Amino acid sequence: MLVLLWGLRLELKKSLRTKKFWAVVIVMLLLYIPVLYAMKSVHPFGREFTASEIVSGLISVTLSLAKFFITILAIVLGATAINAEITEGTLRVALSKPISRLGYITGKLLGHLVALFAAIFAAVVVTIIGVTLMGVDVTGSLVSDVILLNLAILVAMLEFLALGYIISLFVKSTSTAIGIAIVLLFLVSLMSPILVDYFAHSKAEQLTREKFGPNWETMDYGVAPYVQYNQSMNGTRPYLERQHKSPYDYLNEQYNRIKRDYEKKYLFFDPITQLDYLLGNLSEKVHVTITNTTYYPMVQEGPMMVADYKHPIKTEVTNTTEKGYCKGATYSGGSTTKTINGTPVEEVHEMRCYTMDVYRGVGYSIKQNLDRLWVLIGVTLVYLGIAFYRFLRMDLR
Template identity: 35%
Template sequence: VMIRFSSQTALFFLGILAIIFGAGAINKEIEDGTIRIALSKSVTRLGYILGKYSGQLVVFGVALLLTSFVTLAGLQWVGVSVSKITADVFLLNVLLLLTMLEFIAIGYIISTFVRSSGASLGVALGVFFILYVLLPTVVSYEMGKNLPENLSMEELNDYTANYYTKYLFYSPSAQFSVILDAVNEYKEVTKTIEINGETHTYRDYTAEYAGIGRAMRKRAVNVALLVVMTLVYLGIATWRFLRMDLR
């Protein structure tokens, strides 16, 4: 519960921050004229955009690394044993970093197509809303209409993962959620209840925490999508930047 709550909260706020960072990365420097000064030196356009992206990667990576240490120290301070979740905290932040890098790359596309830094901020927030809320809601609704009956909890998670992988492969937040849904391992149990003197049996489930590592292995395709789509988005932004008029 703690990992799910903290990761979803971090995904929302860091996702907004990441896409805004990316959306102002290029056009703001064109407006200020700093990009022309940088390119007047021995810096190519390709080196400039890749270097800028790498710098933001380092910033977010260091921030999440510090977050991991602070989280573990805080839990240890309040008396929670962290020996069993230390690896999971770091793996979770690696997963968050991959998701943030994809959001930054999406922001770079916005930054290279929308010349006004002010307008790109509004576009970035709109794109984030579409990717984080609107499209997953639409896909979940369509999935619900075609949902087979009598699925176990594990089968339901797998069915949802397949649907999100097929129709939301371009959404970093959707892929992150799919991976996180696999942290629990569900087992079916039969329970009995007595009603008006009659005994009835029903099917229930127990959830056992299996870890972030297990979730990433089970949803390896979704982890790969985070990496592949980041490269695709960054490739589109780079292609556009190499052809931009920087005047």
């Protein structure tokens, strides 16, 4: 235990003293400023962000920034973890003391984990400050979500750290190891998803061609037939909806389905993809339909009956929420003249539909994607096993 604590303190001091560590953290935190400003000043659809949208948006930003910056930090820390000390001779000096190789590398790993957690925690603190500045109460559930978010990101970063250790144990030059680490990061988390995306799109095009024929791209579906339903989402007016899907709608559906399937099967080695799936249900799209109906009395003005807009009889407001995006137009309005209890009135109706994100929580998302968590843990253990085996058996001269 003393050996582990010694290794942890030593590595933690080294990590926190390096310029690259603080450069990455500071640049990441500075990027929150334009995000917070945008969320504070931009009003979508003429309204302010809801509390749910603020929390969902800021946690998504934290996740995005952490994935980019801390991923680079993790793999570079790992890629220079061992080889630099072998080259400088400090490793032999350390192992000349009553310290086992296993204790040494385990303490180093713990030190790196604490350093990464410090970087992630700094991002989370900024997130909580941002939520507070936006006027959202910091509740116990929000704090627990932040902790779970930390742990999920840390598991993914541990995989990159372990991959960096493998590079460090096979490449003696630190500069060469850093170069290989960046190239490997590029291949694993950028090129591989692009290739999977290409194959998914090609397969979706093939299925579309089989369904609609070889000339599906030239088919004119701009005036696809519509069907009128007798009742709308809010139960008040008829609305129009496409009766048939166009080839492009079908293509998008098949592409999204195939891409998700391919990413799960073939990108198990990419922590970023798996983390995206693990935290892919933080929020869900819902649409809120607000219908405002106002009744005005009809009064005689000369030879005509006109509505008295200064003295409304009553106003009815309905508010419905359903999953998914708005169906049909996001705004409609009009007026009709009718008789209520023998009295002529003008009915003026207005409908607005807003699509928004409803925050469901980190815990909810993890529960929905537990298989991705086990993939992350499993691949990380394999990488750590390779790194530990190599370190325990390699010649350190």
